[in-house]
Amino acid sequence: MKAVIVGGGILGASLAYRLTTEGVEVELFEAGRLGGGTSAVGAGWLNSLGKEPFDYHLLNISGMAEYATLAREFGHAPWYHASGNLSWTTPDKDEQVRANADRMRTWGYPVELLSPRRITEIEPYLKVPDDVTQVTYYPWEGLADLTQLVGALAHRASVNGAKIHTNSPVASLVAEGDQVTGVTLVDGTTVTADVVAICTGRWSDEIVRTAGVDLPLAPTLGFNIYTGPAPAVLNAMVHTPEVNFRPDGAGRVLARSAEFDNTVPIDAAVDPIPDVGKEILARAVKYLPALEGVPIEGARVAYRSMPGDSHPTIGEVPGRPGLYLMVTHSAGTMGPLLGRLSALEIAHGERDPRLVNFRPERIVTT
Ligand SMILES: Cc1cc2nc3c(=O)[nH]c(=O)nc-3n(C[C@H](O)[C@H](O)[C@H](O)COP(=O)(O)OP(=O)(O)OC[C@H]3O[C@@H](n4cnc5c(N)ncnc54)[C@H](O)[C@@H]3O)c2cc1C
Incomplete structure (x- = not known):
């Protein structure tokens, strides 16, 4: 069996690796560089914090668990950090936080309510405001360095025989009747395959349209800043009422605020850094004072690869045999899991029950 994968983000790289371990011949085409799309x-x-309904939560916690499995399998896993997540809000929301914590616990999701003093023992460089009475700790949550992981998965796939082409955009899908039989590249070359897997994230609607498939997407914008190295040690993901931040390697910090997500257009120059970037840094300094005076080294803006109803769309497209779709938000959390489940389905027809409500028939039309 031969599979062509279109797109080399976390989903395409995970699928490529897992298909090769199932004995499938793989050729992957990435328009730009590996991991350079939304995964960057x-x-x-x-996390699976607040993710509903339960079957979506199950897919996300399975995705979180998959990281630990993959880390063991790889032996060396610098892209995975079992760091936990610390979160606090304004004191008037304490009751609501407790109620949310109770609900997450009933779904088997560990949640601890800690005192700010305990936090300074765990993360000594964090400054929790004096009026905060409780901090929520989610010990199962963690962090991944996605571009590094994409590289590691693609490397293993190519060691297993996958052909990986970068700077190779696919122009259209090729079909004989309804059966999708391959892809045509922008230089006119046609590559045939038994299965074509679409892992093109927020660009997926464009490529499937060439085979007469309508996939509604609802992409939303996200904006991050990346600081230079701070003289501090930070391990966990941190959520405050006005800014969220995480360690980004070598003392650097990635910071963002949902409030500013839609204020920087996709085609905006991020050099010089937009003013909202400076506001995000100013907010982060309040909680991680070691960031004072540290420059912003970069900023990035991207669309989330969000299916129209905001849930995953995974599986063969009805009415288009040979065409397999993998499009979802939160592919950072679920990518390695979905790559494995989809590879088992493509290679052996094994349909995992966790995907039953996330099939393309829910949302695509042909
Ligand atoms: C600001 C922001 C914050 C986020 N935070 C989180 C988070 O904390 N946790 C989490 O789980 N998720 C998070 N996400 C979502 C997560 O990052 C994405 O779901 C994930 O990266 C998508 O991976 P992907 O492989 O589907 O798509 P991408 O990484 O976008 O990969 C698709 C690839 O397809 C290529 N491509 C497109 N068209 C073609 C073509 N015609 N031919 C060949 N190649 C093509 C693109 O170049 C791209 O590299 C966040 C997203 C954003 C924007």
Whole structure:
């Protein structure tokens, strides 16, 4: 069996690796560089916090668990940090936080309510405001460095025989009747395959349209800043009422604020850094004072690869045999899991029950 994968983000790289371990011949085409799409901007926070309904939560916690499995399998996993997540809000929301914590616990999701004093023992460089009475700690949550992981997965796939082409955009899908049989590249070359897997994130609607498939997407914008190295040690993901931040390697910090997500257009120059970037840094300094005076080294903006109803769309497209779709938000959390489940389905027809409500028939039309 031969599979062509279109797109080399976290989903395409995970699928490529897992298909090769199942004995499938793989050829992957990436329009730009591996991991250079939304995966280069995703915060890599591995979580299922507030994710509903239960079957979506199950997919996300399975995705979180998959990281630990993959880390064991790889032996060396510098892209995975079992760091936990610390979160606090304004004191008037304490009751609501307790109620949310109770609900998450009933779904088997560990939540601890800690005193600010305990936090300074765990993360000594964090400054929790004096009026905060409780901090919520989610010990199962973690962080991934997605571009590094994409590289590691693609490397293993190519060691297993996958052909990986970068700077190779796919122009259209090729079909004989309804059966999708391959892809045509922008230089006119046609590559045939038994299965074509679409892992093109927020660009997926464009490529499937060439085979007469309508996939509604609802992409939303996200904006991050990246600081220079701070003289501090930070391990966990941190959520405050006005800014969220995480360690980004070598003392650097990735910071963002949902409030500013839609204020920087996708085609905006991020050099010089937009003013909202400076506001995000000013907010982060309040909680991580070691960031005072540290420059912003960069900023990125991207669309989330969000299906129209905001849930994953994974599986063969009805009415288009040979065409397999993998499009979802939170692919940072679920990418390695979805790559494995989809590879088992493509290679052996094994349909995992966790995907039953996340099939393309829910949302695509042909
Ligand atoms: C600001 C922000 C924060 C986020 N934070 C989190 C988070 O904390 N946790 C989490 O789990 N998720 C998060 N996400 C979501 C997560 O990052 C994405 O779901 C994930 O990266 C998508 O991976 P992907 O492989 O589907 O898509 P992408 O990484 O976008 O990969 C798709 C690839 O397809 C290529 N491509 C497109 N068209 C073609 C073509 N015609 N031919 C060949 N190649 C093509 C693109 O160049 C791209 O490299 C966040 C997203 C954003 C924007």
